[in-house]
Amino acid sequence: MQRYHKPTETFESVRSTIQPIAMSALVPMSLEEQQIPDMRGTLSRSGSSSRDVGEGQNPEPPSPSSGRGIKKRRESGSEEEQSALVSFEESSSSSLTADPPPHPSSSPPSQPQCCPSAPGSSVARCCHGGAKMAALAYNLGKREINQHFSVRNAKALALAAVLLLSVCHAVSWGFFRGEGTCEYLISSGRFLGENVWQPYSCMMHKYKSSEAKSCFAEQHVTFVGDSRIRQLFYAFVKILTPQYKEEGNKDFLWHPEVNNSMKQAFQSLSENDISKSTMVIAGAATWSIKINNGSRESLAQYKVNMTAVAPVLENLAEVSQVYWFLQDPVYEPLLSESRKMITNDRIDAYNDIAAGILNGTTRKSQSKVNIFSVSRLISEEIISKSFDGLHLPEPSKDISAMVLMNAFCNKIVNPIDGSCCQPTPSLTIIQKLAACFFIFAMIAFVLIIVQRNKHRRNKQCNDIESGEEKKPATATPAASSLENLLFSLSKLGLIMAYFYFCDRANLFMKENKFYTHSSFFIPIIYILVLGLFYNENTKEAKLLNREQTDEWKGWMQLVILIYHISGASSFLPVYMHVRVLVAAYLFQTGYGHFSYFWLKGDFGIYRISQVVFRLNFLVVVLCIVMDRPYQFYYFVPLVTFWFMFIYATMAFWPQILQKTANANSLWNVGLILKLSSALLCIVFLSYSQGAFENLFSLWPLSKLFELNGNVYEWWFRWKLDRFAVFHGMLFAFIYLLLQKHQMLFEGKTEALFSTKVSSVLLFFSVVSFFTYSIWASSCKNKSECNEMHPSISVVQILSFVLIRNIPGYARSVYSSFFAWFGKISLELFICQYHIWLAADTKGILVLIPGNPMLNIIVSTFIFVCVAHEISHITNDLAQIALPKDRSALAKRLLCIAGFFCLLLILSALQNT
Incomplete structure (x- = not known):
């Protein structure tokens, strides 16, 4: 017979996860796994069969509430050592699990309090009057939320949102976007900050001189118009080379009015076979307004002249890219008396005529001449900075010139952070085969389900025809391994399709990042408050216990995500602190894997295969689907390399384990020598770039570590945190040694050391922590600070570990909010590349244009749901494949x- 939790008990088990969602709508925090009794070990991502095979993840300790009992044995060592084994098996260096926060029943019971935390039966005993009614309403609300909100429902909502948004963007693309993002690039946008222009729906690349030269080296560009077009001409040339040297051909033709002279100039350009212009930029109107004193007759004549020029421009557009610049506004208070007739109302009237004629509203066919209207939007914001009210301020013309560069060069240079005017890249052979594979998996899964249901119906019909008494319904039989495999691959295929449409196709919009202090620090404060508010007791109070390491990974991952989406890498103090977070991940890698090998001595191929599979599965799939090299997702190659480094250090002769050292303490000295040898290898490679590059340029290693044809990026990433893993290994060894000799006090209310030692260490840890922060905040040169970072980042890491673990009360609590994210931190880090950020992390994915806050909330919700689902898929496939x-x-x-x-x-x- 099935058993069910009481609603209040169920909610209490996930209280700390539901409430952040209700407040922030960021992640699905209520976990359906906890709604089924005694099944956490089966339904959670890290079940008993897989808890010991994550990156540094090891089996959970025995727990009466879990579905996995672990037989306690003492093979060697003291009871404290065996306890240390359990503790360190729980610690990990990178999250490969997706368990819900621990059930509060695992925490020591607290003193019953009056409303609203007491259970429903206790409310009546401890609350009176309005407080009693409020408590009852609170518990009723908890039941309702728990009943209707779960991870399954959250993912269903995310799927519905993706489908709806995809349809909306597809319709918008087909009916409103014309030729694509180029149309938006030259017609609309907004300022993100001072002189930072953001085109609508796409990313604009800031071209360097070398890139512009390579684009226009064999091109001919002609500017035709008045003094404002001449300003644009100079700004354009300035991008190519500040010295105004000839790189390519650039012409400016002075034709301030739309008349027969301009018409003849366009005719000569279209008929010149020797030096045809690849791009023509033209525009004029203010001169006509001025010399005719803004009369209505001049407006009518302008219309006649534009009608005569339009066919010539159409012919020219057959062989060149033609851009007609609408007239920018003027700042009337600064206009001289001779220009007072040039008003914005008259400029608008002239622009309406030009746009109407060139857009084809007066003809049957659509014009091929591009109307460049975005310069008007740019100038409206900053025309007040004009020196005479008519001519454009320098930022305005520079931005317009950069927009022109993007319109012409993006399809030639193909910059990663310039999505405007770039067509969807064609599918490679590998991508096509991957698509066929996933489609085949989906079809096979559907056929199996249909066949199984058909067989079940036929069996029921046969039972009825034979007159057999209908038996009570039984549970649905367990799915076969093949069915589970196909189901997981089908889900993965749909998720990969979403990845592709987000960051390779032009279905969804993208925008550039723009850093402000508020865009980074306000979200940091927000998540910090949430994390501190949702805290629970740990199962045990050991140093760096499982819940604490999950919490550590969780808040670090959230900070890194905010760092990436806000573009905070441009602010050096933030960059240096985030470098410490990356080093802390690697520190945990060394700490967790060393502890496992030292205590367990498990060097089997199954262990290696599981860890490497879980670390690399998602990245390998993304390399295939997104057509990116393995080194592009640099953190996974880095962690994989260091895992193999730790394995080699511990597994190669002589194998020194804790049970060996217990028999003879001299083996501790042997281990120190092994660690010293490993450190010497690291130092040698770090000071010999040639040897490093020669080693990793060997085939087939070069296929894993090359990026853009060389291994320099791998060298830079490896060198930047080269000592972090060693520091983690050494710290783990010292900790286990101290624990073995019973020099630590790890009770829930006890300080880690004696009172005097704890006070001194805590004081120096706080001083060291803030000293490092002051140094990092005062950094002026990134290269110099990067050189010092590998050696001194351990100061802040160890300071944090001691501050977090010396007080007993600090070790005995953790943030369930941060821990939830910590269990899927690896998936979050990788998935952000394509479905939260965009253009390979250079930009931001825009699902809901025009509302940045709503867009962040929706895209984050979908992003976290996808990461959580991939976490489960990886676990399922690991069990099947290995x-x-x-x-x-x-x-x-x-x-x-x-x-x-x-x-x-x-x-x-x-x-x-």
């Missing part, structure tokens, strides 16, 4: 090796 049986595992590994060989062959064919 069995524990050695012979079966060897066969699977051979198949995986064959798959990568095939990828190498296809990649070589693709690049030829």
Whole structure:
């Protein structure tokens, strides 16, 4: 018979996860797994079969509330050592799990309090009057939220949002976007900050001189018009080269009025076969207004002249890109007496005539001449800075020139952060095969489901025809491994389609990042308050216990996400502190894996396969689907490399484990020598760039570590945090040694050391922590600070660890809000590249244009749901792909090796 939790009990189990969602709408925090009794070990991502195979993740300790009992044995060492084994098996260096926060029942019972935290039965005993009614309403609200909101429902809502937004953007693309983002680039946009222009729906690249030269080296560009067009001409040339040297051909033709002279100039440009202009920029009107004193007759004559010029421009547009600049506004208070007749109302009238004629409203066919109207929007904001009210201030003409560069050069240069005017890249052979594979998996899964349902209906019909008494319904039989595999691959295929449409197709919009202090620090304060508000008791109060490391990874990951989306890398103090967070991840890698190998001695191929699979599965799939090199997702190669480094250090002869050292303490000295040898290897590679590059340029390692044809990026990333893993290993060894000799006090109310030692260490930790922050905040040169970072980042990391763990009350509580994110931190870090950020992290994905705040909320909600689902998919596929049986595992590994060989062959064919 099925058992069900009481609603109040169910809500209490996920209270700390539901409430952040209700407040922030950021993530689905209520977890459906906890609504089913005694099934957490089965339904959570890290079940008993997989808890010990994440990156630094190890089996959970025995718990009466979990579905996985672990037989307690003492193979060697003291009871404290065995306890340390359990503690360190729980710690991890990178999140590969997606468990819900622990059930409050695992925490020590607290003193019953009056309303509203007491259970429903206690409310009547402890509350009176209005307080009693409020408590009852509070508990009723909790029940309702728990009943209707779960991870499953959140993901269903995210799926519905994706489908709705996809349809809306597809319709908008087909009916309103014309030729694509180019139309928006030259017609609309807004200022993000001072002199920072953001086109509507796409990202604008800021061209360097070298890029502009490569684009226009063999092109001919002609500017035709008045003094304002001449200003644009000079700004355009300034981008190519500040010295105004000839790189390509650039002409300016003085024709301040739309008349027969301008018409003849356009005719000569279209008929000149020797030096045809690749791009023509033209515009004029203010001169006509001035010399005719703004008369209505001059406006009528302008219309006649534009009608005569339009066909010539159409002919020219057949062989060149033609842009007609609408007239920018003027700042009337600054106009001289001779220009007072040039009013904005008259300029608008002239612009309406030009746009109406060139847009084809007076003809049957659509014009091929591009109307450049965005300069008007740019000038409206800053024309007041004009020196005479007529001519454009320098920022206005510079931005307009950069827009022109993007309109012409993006399809040639293909900058990553310039999505305007870039067509959707064609699919590669590997991408096409991947699409076919996922489609096949979906079809096969549907066929299996249909066949199973058909078989079930036929069986029911046969039972009825034979006159057998209908038996009570039984539980649905468990799905086969093949069905689970196809189901996981089908879900993964749909998710990868979303990745592709977000960051490779032009279905969704993208925008540039723009850093402000408020855009970084306000979200940081917000999540800090949320994290501190939702806290629970830990299962145990050991140093760096499982809940604490999940919390640590969680808040660090949230800070890194905000750092990326706000563009805070341009602010050096924030950059230096985030560098410490990355080093802290690697510190946890060294700490967690060393602890596991030292205590367990498990160097089997199954362990290695599970860790490497879980770390790399999502990245490998993204490399195939998104057509990106492995090194592009730099953090995963980095963590994978350091895991193998730790494995080699611990597994190679002589293997020194804790049980070995317990028998003879001299083995501790041997381990120190092994760690010293590992440190010497790190130092040698860090000071010998040539040897490093030669090593990693060898085939097939070069296929993993090259980016843009060289391994420099890998060298830079590796060198930047080269000592962090070693520091984590050394810290783990010292901690375990102190624990073995019973020099630590790890009770929930006890300080970690004696009172005097704890006070001194805590004082120095606080001083060191803030000293590092002061130094990082005063950094002026990024290169110099990066040189010092590998050696001194450990100061702030260790300071944080001691501050967080010396007081017993600090070790015994953790933030369930941060811990929830920590369990999916790896997926969050990787998924942000394409479905939260855009253009390979250079921009921001825009699902809801025109409302940045709503867009962030919706895109974040979808992003977190996707990361959570990928976490479960990875776990399911790891269990299917990597069995524990050695012979079966060897066969699977051979198949995986064959798959990568095939990828190498296809990649070589693709690049030829």
